[in-house]
Amino acid sequence: MSKSLQAIRGMNDILPEQTPVWRYLENTLAALLEGYGYREIRLPILEFTELFARGIGEGTDVVDKEMYTFLDRNEESLTLRPEGTAGCVRAMLEHGLTGGGQVQKLWYAGPMFRYEKPQKGRYRQFHQIGVEAFNQPGPDIDAELIVLTWRLWQRLGLADAVTLQLNSLGSSEARAAYRDALVTYLQARFEQLDEDSQRRLTTNPLRVLDSKVATTQALLADAPTLHDYLDDESRAHFEGVKARLDAVGIRYEINNKLVRGLDYYNRTVFEWVTDKLGSQGTVCGGGRYDGLVTQFGGKPTPGVGFAMGVERLVLLLETLDLVPASLNAPADLYLCAFGEPAELAALALAERLRDALPTLRLLVNAGGGSFKSQFKKADKSGARFALILGEDELASRVVGCKPLRDDSEQQNIAWDALSEHLAARLGAGSSL
Known part of the structure; x- marks a missing residue:
C-alpha cells in the first residue's frame, strides 16, 4: 500500500x-x-x-x-x-x-x-x-x-x-578580547561544561553564554562579563x-x-x-x-x-485570547436563488451590492438546490440574513430578506432600495 x-x-x-x-x-x-x-x-x-x-x-x-x-x-x-x-x-x-x-x-x-x-x-x-x-x-x-x-x-x-x-x-576588537578571556575561564572548567557548550567553546564561544543547561549557567556566574571589555x-x-x-x-x-x-x-x-x-x-x-x-x-x-x-x-x-472576534465573523448575507433566470439575476445583483457596499461579506449559493437545502446552507454559513430570489421575486423586482438569527418577519425589498436597507439593518454588527 x-x-x-x-x-x-x-x-x-x-x-x-x-x-x-x-x-x-x-x-x-x-x-x-x-x-x-x-x-x-x-x-x-x-x-x-x-x-x-x-x-x-x-x-x-x-x-x-x-x-x-x-x-x-x-x-x-x-x-x-x-x-x-x-x-x-x-x-x-x-x-x-x-x-x-x-x-x-x-x-x-x-x-x-x-x-x-x-x-x-x-x-x-x-x-x-x-x-x-x-x-x-x-x-x-x-x-x-x-x-x-x-x-x-x-x-x-x-x-x-x-x-x-x-x-x-x-x-569587534572588544569582543575578541572578551572571547579570549571567556575561553580561558571556561577551558579551566571544560569537564564541567555540557556537551554542546564544549563544542561551542572551539567554534562560537560566546554562544556558551546562551546555554539553557543549569550547570553551565552556574559556572558562568563567576565568568568575565562582556561589559568589562567594552x-x-x-x-x-x-x-x-x-x-x-x-x-x-x-x-x-x-x-x-x-x-x-x-x-x-x-x-x-x-x-x-x-x-x-x-x-x-x-x-x-x-x-x-x-x-x-x-x-x-x-x-x-x-x-x-x-x-x-x-x-x-x-x-x-x-x-492570551487577544485575537479580535471580528476576524472570524461569519458572512453578512447568503443569497439564495431558485431557477436559472433567478441564478443569473442573483449574480448581477450580488455584484451591484458589492459595488454599493464594498466591505459587505456576501455568499451566493452555488450548485442550485431546493429551497430547504439552500436555507440549510445559509444557516450553516453563519450569515445574519438570507436573501431570496425566485420566480415571483424576479417578476416583481424585489428580494426577500429573511433574518436567520432572530424571529423577525421576512421582508420584500425593492432592488433599488436593497443596498440602503441592508446598510441600515446590518449596521455595527457587520464589517460595513
Whole structure:
C-alpha cells in the first residue's frame, strides 16, 4: 500500500481558520512600519550558500547544523534562507542602494528554513517579519526600532506580556578580547561544561553564554562579563540607546549574557521575551551589524535591524485570547436563488451590492438546490440574513430578506432600495 501524502515534518499548513489572525498581525505591523517610513522589499527564498556562510558565520549552529543546502543542476551550492538579513544586505549591494551614504529603511516578510527538532513555537519552515535600516550609525535608530516594536505590542494588546532585554556586544576588537578571556575561564572548567557548550567553546564561544543547561549557567556566574571589555565608543552608544528608551518610558532589563545566535552582531543587541509560551520565549530579536556590508565586499555601512517570529506571535495572541472576534465573523448575507433566470439575476445583483457596499461579506449559493437545502446552507454559513430570489421575486423586482438569527418577519425589498436597507439593518454588527 502506498504511503499517504502528508506535509514534511516541521513544515505546516496554515488552514483557512488560522489565516485571519496571521493577516491581522501582518497588516497591523505593515501599517505601523509605513507610518515610520519603512518600505517593503521582497527577497528570494534561495541564495548561494556562501552568502550565509560568510554572513552568519561558519561555526554557528545555523550554518553547521541547521541549513537546508543542496547542489543544483549546475553543481552550485544553494541554501533555503535561514534568516533574512544576509539576503537583504546582498540585495542592497547588488542594486547599489547603500552607496553614497543612502539611508535605507526596509522590511520584508516570508518563510525561513532551519533543520531543527520541531516543537511548539519552533518549526523547520517558519515565518519572520524583518526590519533593516542602513547608513544610520547613531543610537537613535537603534532606539527607534525598539520603540517601533513596543508600539506594536501596544496595538496588539501584548504590552504586559513581553519584556525587553538589552545588551551591548561592543566593537569587534572588544569582543575578541572578551572571547579570549571567556575561553580561558571556561577551558579551566571544560569537564564541567555540557556537551554542546564544549563544542561551542572551539567554534562560537560566546554562544556558551546562551546555554539553557543549569550547570553551565552556574559556572558562568563567576565568568568575565562582556561589559568589562567594552570600548568607550560602544559604552557611549549604549548609554545613548538607554537614554532614548528612558525618555519614552520603555522599561528594559540589562542581560549581560544576551549575545544572539548570529556572528554578525556588534554593539546593541536586544530581545523581547515572554514567559507565556514555555521554552520558546523570544518573540522578537535583533541588533547592530555594522561590519556585515564590509564582509560582503561593500564599503563600511552601518546597519541595524530585527526579526520577529510570526508563529510565536500568533501563538501568543491565541494563548492570551487577544485575537479580535471580528476576524472570524461569519458572512453578512447568503443569497439564495431558485431557477436559472433567478441564478443569473442573483449574480448581477450580488455584484451591484458589492459595488454599493464594498466591505459587505456576501455568499451566493452555488450548485442550485431546493429551497430547504439552500436555507440549510445559509444557516450553516453563519450569515445574519438570507436573501431570496425566485420566480415571483424576479417578476416583481424585489428580494426577500429573511433574518436567520432572530424571529423577525421576512421582508420584500425593492432592488433599488436593497443596498440602503441592508446598510441600515446590518449596521455595527457587520464589517460595513
